[in-house]
Amino acid sequence: MPDAEWVARVELAACYRLVARAGMDSLIYNHITARVPGSAHHFLINPYGMLYGEITASSLLKVDLEGRVLTQPDARYGINHAGFIIHSAIHAARPDVACVLHTHTRAGIGVACQRPGLLPLTQNALRFLHRVAYHDFEGPAVEPDERTRLVADLGTLDVLVLRSHGLLTCGRSVPEAFLLMHTLEFACRLQMDLLASGAELVPIPPEVQEKTARVLGGPGVARSDNEARLGDWNGRREWEALLRQLDREDPSYRN
Template identity: 45%
Template sequence: MTSSVKDLVSEQEWKTRVDLAACYRAVAMYGWDDLVFTHISARIPGPDHHFLINPYGMMFEEVTASSLVKVDLQGNKVMESEYDINPAGFIIHSAVHEFREDAKCVMHLHTPAGIAVSATENGLLPLSQQSLFALSSLSYHNYEGVALNEDEKSRLVADLGTTNFMILRNHGLLTCAETIADAFIYMYLLECACQIQLKAQSTGQNLVVIPEQILAGIQAQAKQVTRSAGGTLAWPGILRKLDRTNPGYNN
């Protein structure tokens, strides 16, 4: 598809397309992508429950605003596209979008650090400031195989509840938020926390765990730091960096 898509959609949808394409490229820029697998989805503003997701087979660094595929909650294309989507990937995303009205953007990644932490019995530990932000709103979902079973959706959203960070056991990481920018910042914090934990554990030394009383008070701080300013503050800089290093996402 070409940039003529811009002429076929609303101004709000085009902005969502640009931000989502940028998000895919930012994931690639930070080395969090998994070839053509995993997904980031975003709801299009308006009364219709329509969503944008990556064209299956396209590398994250190649995604453009025009190439994103528009689908409904069942994963059916609602706008002509030469691309298909990954049905396994959309099971997870459609579940969250359907049951969480506030989850306008859902990110799911298969980073080595995230999968490694997901495979440990104790999961994410309070070892860093980054981990505290994630722990303030963190849930877990047990592995049930490749996500092709519609029945898993109800269990996944029950586990997610009202949290914004999720560790999918033996599988990877998930974040959701009102905006694409905030979902990205949440993933940045969660991924950093996982990387820091693995590096600390690899030293073989005894770990200094952050006290429970500090963990208990972090939620209010987390709201102030991540929700009030996080995405809004950092996202423009990420876009400027993409404009310098990998332009074209807004085509």
């Protein structure tokens, strides 16, 4: 296969391993997909039946936007239909998105069930101020016509809270999608812990909320000429550190 596809496979396999290590996996369910470089219609997805900690670069399936499996290393494992519905919709509608990451974590579902959604309680949450979309629950995502509504709700944003369902992030790269999800998940865990504590919470003034969102908001967020920006949020610096850790402990994802 082309070198660029193999690089994408290694990155995506690493992402599966890192999501598992962060406690954001859910048995054999959920999905992370990556667009195949050089192709607008093909993407990589996990084999339905493998744990995230088992996935390797060569085990990933290549599929097209119609759900046809183009590369299937192990005939025992196909694709999960619900995962295909969600991910194919975004890859088809958003050519700027290279990676889509979807989770069903306890904290993520908890926030998704709360009417206000993600609250501006912490610095982590303010990274996403005005930058989170919401999609109402329609049952398991198995109906093709839901794709139109899901894409419309997401719009041009990179974070989608699926009501009563879970979280989803989009990235221009695998590292960016992972960093967004890692930050979002931590914000959700903090919110659930804070609300469960019953303690009186210290509100963040609106002007400080807006300033924090500008400083942490990454590319595309308007800010004054003299206003600082922390990081570029492409995830590459964090990603390289995480890969060094993976390679020290278990480099089998590269196989």
